[in-house]
Amino acid sequence: MPLDLRVSELVAETASGWFAALRPPPRLSLAEWAEQHARLYDGAVFKPYAYQREILDAMTDPVVERITLMKSARVGYTQMLSAALGYFIAQRPSKIMVVQPTTEDAEDYSKDTIDPLHDWPVLAGLLSEAGAKKKGDTIKRKAFPGGSLKITGANSPRAFRRIDLDVLLFDEIDGYPAVAGKEGDQIALGLKRLTQSLQPLAVLGSTPLLDGESKIADAFAAGTMERYHVPCPHCGAMQPLVWGDGNGAGMRWRNGDPGTAFYVCVNGCPIDESHKLEMLEAGRWVAEQPFKGHRSFHIWSAYCPLPGAAWPKLVAEFLAAKKDREKLQVWTNTVLGETWVDRGEAPDWRRLYDRRETWEPGTVPVGGLFLTVGIDVQRDRIEVSVWAWGRGKESWLIEHRVLMGAPFTDTPWRALSAMLAETWRHEHGTELSISMAAIDAGDGVTMEAVKAWVRNAGPRVMAIKGSSLALAPILGQPSTADVSYRGKKISGGVKLWPVGVSVAKSEFYGFLRLDRPTAESGEPFPAGYVHLPMHAGEETCRQLVGEHRVTRGGKGRKRTTGWEPLRDRVEALDCRNYARAAAARQGLDRMNEAAWAELETTLAPVKLPAPQSIPIRRATRSKWIDD
The missing domain is CATH 3.30.420 (Nucleotidyltransferase; domain 5)
Structure with a gap:
């Protein structure tokens, strides 16, 4: 080969390498990126569940500015947040803030969740190694090419001052204090920090706590209110999974045995859990309200395909908790992903009347x-x-x-x-x-x-x-x-x-x-x-539920609760x-x-002595009758 031709080829190869290095990474949605690069705690590749994919992709959809996830435990939310952090560090470098309930929670989150990100190959060299420090890095502040990461607590009044953000991740917001000192509501303060971003994103996620006081429930209601609908494997009817009340759709079991747990669809078909994976793959998110820049999702443990969230296990947890009010509240929050209704809310008197x-x-x-x-x-x-x-x-x-x-x-x-x-x-x-x-x-x-x-x-x-x-x-x-x-x-x-x-x-x-x-x-x-x-x-039933609990205050003012009558007589x-x-x-x-x-024992039925048997003399017929 002539020397000048070989030189030309070498120049072309070198230029190609340079251009490849300068070429931006392929445009991937977050779900696609996570499947290629995100890792679980054991180092295995993260494969998003069917219901996780659209939530992840919504985080990188340019028309979505806010995402709310009201969720139970065991739905993979922490892993989704980790995938989002990795994406906004490596794929689309951004100025990121993660807000935990307290500064102590922020430190724990940095150690337990941020430090393992160093082991992801895609993030190699972008974040300082665990235990090492880049100049200016701290437990709660990290720098990387093109962006930064700050982890803070919602109880810190100064957390939202003098900072501009692209991505704001609010975690476990129902655990936030009412306000951040004298600064006011943390979520409102944080959202103001996104106003200078060309592509702002706020993600709010939490397990809900008390009804009427739940920040995540309010945020969910302000969005599209989407629930994951899955098909019945027998009749094909699309429907969200619900716990139910023993009538209609919902979870059922026989004779108090959680091992018999199964699901009843809206048309009455019994569904064994062995169908769960195929149902999830064929599922889709269905919104109850129109999209206006804010997508909100609700997901709970029954959808999780892991053995730890198997339907019999959820039933067993319910049976263990149902007799204790505090345990039932925890179960409602962490398994159903629903708010606990403080029973100060008056029940319907007709319900009492009808069940007498x-x-x-x-x-x-x-x-x-x-x-x-x-x-x-x-x-x-x-x-x-x-x-x-x-x-x-x-x-x-x-x-x-x-x-x-x-x-x-x-x-x-x-x-x-x-x-x-x-x-x-x-x-x-x-x-x-x-x-x-x-x-x-x-x-x-x-x-x-x-x-x-x-x-x-x-x-x-x-x-x-x-x-x-x-x-x-x-x-x-x-x-x-x-x-x-x-x-x-x-x-x-x-x-x-x-x-x-x-x-x-x-x-x-x-x-x-x-x-x-x-x-x-x-x-x-x-x-x-x-x-x-x-x-x-009727009057007695009305009186028994004749008051309700009222909460006053909020928005920077001290919350107070009290009982107020719904009728004149409540004797x-x-x-x-x-x-x-x-x-x-x-x-x-x-x-x-x-x-x-x-x-x-003191109320045992009184046992009367059995009557003595008295011999009965057999009657004899008179002779004159036979005569």
């Missing part, structure tokens, strides 16, 4: 093991509710009675004393008397009349007063209400017990929302279930709360199985 049960008035059904009474004193009458209590705080309204007469006269007090001396027949046949009664002494007008009656009512009666504290325990420590003419407390005088009516109402409303088990499930009533008799009429609700306090005095909240078993 039939038992003989004045009798105590099986399961009720002791009785307490709540007494509300009005200016012209005294109202009394008798409640039965059983395992797991299950309760039955036995009777609600109105005793007419002003409390400044003897008439209603005599009737009240006579009522508390009565007994109520248990379905086992034994007679139950009142274990404890609680009477409201908080009204200054009637307090002295109440105290006068309590002094002579005996040890089974206690005077109570509602506490104004939102988180006061259902029953607190008593104080002496009687004082001498010198103003000194009288030893042995009437004691006044504080009652946390706010907590009692929240608990009661939570119990009222519990669903009765279906005949198909074969399960017992859930702990805390409230049984109402057919003789509890049945008040009596329930007082009876609950009386039950607390009797040890309802600390009774163990041995204590319940002992109560059951």
Whole structure:
């Protein structure tokens, strides 16, 4: 080959290499980039699930400025954020900020999530090695060619000052404090930092917490509100997966066994979990609201194809949590990805009315093991509710009675004393008397009349007063209400017990929302279930849900909550709360199985001795009949 031709070829090859080095990387969507370059914690290549792909691609869609993901645990959100960070470091260098709930969380996130990014081959040389430092780098601040990464806490008032951003990733926003010091709402502050970017992106993600206070739920509602629809493998109907309530679509299982878990589609087809992968691959996101620059998604654990989110496992977790209010809240947030409805929201009275049960008035059904009474004193009458209590705080309204007469006269007090001396027949046949009664002494007008009656009512009666504290325990420590003419407390005088009516109402409303088990499930009533008799009429049902919790403040002001009436009369609700306090005095909240078993023994059906068999003399026919 002539020398000049060989030189020309070498020059061409060198120029080609130079141009290749200068050529921008191929334009890839985030899902495509993640499949090629993102890594899991064990070093394996990240293969996005079907429902993750569109969320990832939305992050690099130039017409999308904001993304909200309201999600449960076990849906791969952390890995999606890591993929996004890698993309905006290597593929489209940007000025990035990640906002965690606190500065401590920010440090943990840097160590647990950012440091492993150094092991991704595509990021080699772009980020300083874990444990090493580039000039100016810190745990919460990283620099790379063409951009930077800052990790901060939402509780830091100065976090959003003097900074311009292209990409802003808000993580676990329901864990953020109400405001960032005096600066105001963190999300609003952060979004202002994107105004100078040519291609701004804000991503908000979180497991939701309390309904009415959830930042992620509000953000989700402000976007397209998309849910992932999958086809039924039998009838083809497209639908989002839901937990359900035992009727219609949702998760089902047989005889309390989570191992039998299956899904029922909107047309009633039973679906085994073995179809999950094919359903996910054929699924699509469906929006409920039009797109206006903000896409919002909801996803929960039932979609996850990993063994740790198998349907039987989710059912087992539900069965383990359903009897405990706090555990059920955690399950609702972290498995369903839904807000927990604070039971201060009043249930529908018609629901209570329609689910009433039939038992003989004045009798105590099986399961009720002791009785307490709540007494509300009005200016012209005294109202009394008798409640039965059983395992797991299950309760039955036995009777609600109105005793007419002003409390400044003897008439209603005599009737009240006579009522508390009565007994109520248990379905086992034994007679139950009142274990404890609680009477409201908080009204200054009637307090002295109440105290006068309590002094002579005996040890089974206690005077109570509602506490104004939102988180006061259902029953607190008593104080002496009687004082001498010198103003000194009288030893042995009437004691006044504080009652946390706010907590009692929240608990009661939570119990009222519990669903009765279906005949198909074969399960017992859930702990805390409230049984109402057919003789509890519409007025009683309305009164039981006659108040609701109201939250005021926010947007930089202190949030306060309180209870407000929905109707004029709520005596049945008040009596329930007082009876609950009386039950607390009797040890309802600390009774163990041995204590319940002992109560059951005292109520065991009375066994009458079997009648003795008396020999029956066989009759003989008279001879004259045969003659």
